[in-house]
Amino acid sequence: MSATEHPDTPATPETTDAERRARVTWSHIAEPSDAVALLACAVLGPTSALELAREGSPADLTAALQGQVPSHASDPETGTPPARAARALERWQGRLRTLEIDRVLEDAQRRHVRILVPDDPEWPEHLSDLQGTAPHCLWVQGAGRLDALTGPRTVALVGSRASTPYGEDAATTLGAAFAASGGTVVSGGAYGIDAAAHRGALAADGGATLAVLAGGLDRLYPRGNTQLLERIRAEHVLVSEAPIGTAPTRWRFLARNRLIAALSRVVVVVEAAWRSGALSTARLADDLSRPVGAVPGPITSAASAGCHRLVRERGAVLITDPDDLLDLLPGGPAAGEGSFALQDELDLLTPADHRVLDAVPPRSSIVEDRLAAEIGFTAREVSAALGRLELLGLLERTGDLVRRARPRP
Amino acid sequence: MSATEHPDTPATPETTDAERRARVTWSHIAEPSDAVALLACAVLGPTSALELAREGSPADLTAALQGQVPSHASDPETGTPPARAARALERWQGRLRTLEIDRVLEDAQRRHVRILVPDDPEWPEHLSDLQGTAPHCLWVQGAGRLDALTGPRTVALVGSRASTPYGEDAATTLGAAFAASGGTVVSGGAYGIDAAAHRGALAADGGATLAVLAGGLDRLYPRGNTQLLERIRAEHVLVSEAPIGTAPTRWRFLARNRLIAALSRVVVVVEAAWRSGALSTARLADDLSRPVGAVPGPITSAASAGCHRLVRERGAVLITDPDDLLDLLPGGPAAGEGSFALQDELDLLTPADHRVLDAVPPRSSIVEDRLAAEIGFTAREVSAALGRLELLGLLERTGDLVRRARPRP
Known part of the structure; x- marks a missing residue:
């Protein structure tokens, strides 16, 4: 047949x-x-x-x-x-x-480029989220395995080539912290945010990073990032859906962005101008139901305008800390939970409690009776407030002496 | 009776x-x-x-x-x-x-302090949103009328005393632009963001500003802002719910924050640390169903951490531009509408359209036939794409020549 x-x-x-x-x-x-x-x-x-x-x-x-x-x-x-x-x-x-397909296959083998198709064990499972726009095959090169590098802890850090030192610093810091926690950073191969994110991941102890290229794997682009991309290839993986020999033209960058989104579980835009290709990656991620995050920056910086726009108009989650990335991963704690207990405790205080708490000097102790006199409360009112404040861990009592509790770690 | x-x-x-x-x-x-x-x-x-x-x-x-x-x-x-x-x-x-109430009333009159009660024409109508916690009366001093200054264009700009030059600049810029548009800026009398917001409003042509104090109107606090507060009194209005002679203690600041929220239609936190009194103003505004905005800043700045938190945890709207304040006012356009037509048009493009658009050089024109050869499209495919791109105002055609349209104002 x-x-x-x-x-x-x-x-x-x-x-x-x-x-x-x-x-x-x-x-x-x-x-x-x-x-x-x-x-x-x-x-x-x-x-x-x-x-x-x-x-x-x-x-x-x-x-x-x-x-x-x-x-x-x-x-x-x-x-x-x-x-x-x-x-x-x-x-x-x-x-x-x-x-000449035989020559293509021989050439790939000679270059140690693996050509992956959907049933191969190394094929990343969640590329199927792309449905009808999944790539025909993937061209992969490097010491790492693509399936292992695109597990549940995979975050894309993307952004403008025209980045600022602030944005690059944020990309490096987030990339390093995320990679150090055992995750993989996914990005393109461009100058600016892409390169900074990769550098952060490479600097982390045991950090993994993955570059998705728009052209063929023989066309490391831009030239200034050749060394960086060669290092990623030597230690981790380079990926493209374009055959060897393909030029990295602009429409291929747009198509490539959907692979960055699909290979990651979360897409974070670190710095992007009001109109930026990184916003297209965010939109594609949204289409694939990947959570989208955005790093804020000064409102005076045009390089952050696209990030602010994503938060304002598209409901992207504000990312200010490496922990925020973990929160967005599948199974991570929902935003708002976590380490905010202290503020929530303050919300439980009555106005009277606040007044008593305020009257306790920041760095010394005060006798309970003096506290009452100071704020015009009866001794009983002060005692009730102290009881609550002590329970919440905000004050400590030793006999008659009251002092503020040390901030908890 | x-x-x-x-x-x-x-x-x-x-x-x-x-x-x-x-x-x-x-x-x-x-x-x-x-x-x-x-x-x-x-x-x-x-x-x-x-x-x-x-x-x-x-x-x-x-x-x-x-x-x-x-x-x-x-x-x-x-x-x-x-x-x-x-x-x-x-x-x-x-x-x-x-x-001695007679002496109090005489003293107020002598100081040109007006004591407002709810039925007075100058009483701000929307203070009734405070319901059971509305102030017994308001102590008001200055050339302006409190009711006129708390109309539908009233925005509170609040934030930390421990502000940064970035935050002060943002407060001044937002305050000036909002006041210049005919609005009133409401804030406290503190150093930092409060003072910067007032200064911005005072600098605007015809700008109005309103300071809500925690102590009595004879206790201009902090001393370093005396001149600023005196100028606000001379040109606009100072308000307090505390009688003349009342010391501005910390619990009165907390109570005062609810007045700032209630006197405004929108509350914007310009800069606030992770724990900051300004966050309490935001919470009170939320309780009163006032929209809350927050100005983002560098993620490396502790002074912006509270703002980021408001966006992330409490759904505050990101404010990056004076226009964003107008959007939040009652009757303002919903976020997401407005001046984003161009990006939306780009979303309408097919991949083929994108490819044609990309192939048109940024600052010169190209002959239609060459365009087809360049990207390997048939002449008909190029024509169809050009038709759409022209319709969307992205390209201009003169005879056979194609060029990019100038960005619209």
């Missing part, structure tokens, strides 16, 4: 060699945002879709995709009428003519 | 002289946080309550307040059993013995 006769059979534990080759081929002939290619692969399976790409007519393609709902719902072109199908076939066949 | 026989009759347009004297008396003999006094005045009216305070027994007071629900629900003492009633009577009678 040839692959052209019907869609691929349901997933088996091991991907056939034909499907693997078909996926690698698709990653060459279709851009990540090629909605017709994604739809054809989703509906027919990559192998049958490729047969159609090679030998089918526009009418065949239109018929095969008839009535299928595209996952790129924002793209008004996804109806796939014959004219559109013809253009798609023209695009794919143009690239197919020059593609 | 004497006032002791039954509660005051329902509000008449003019407060009787007896009630006015009773209210002024209560403001002397009971602290703002005296829950029994507030309850007695609410239940019996100030005149009858005062008769009881002068001549009643603890049993009379307990009987009069029987079954009344105190508005200070957080105060476990508000049951008013006889022992508590006795202590209250003792407190009030102690102060009544030395109070």
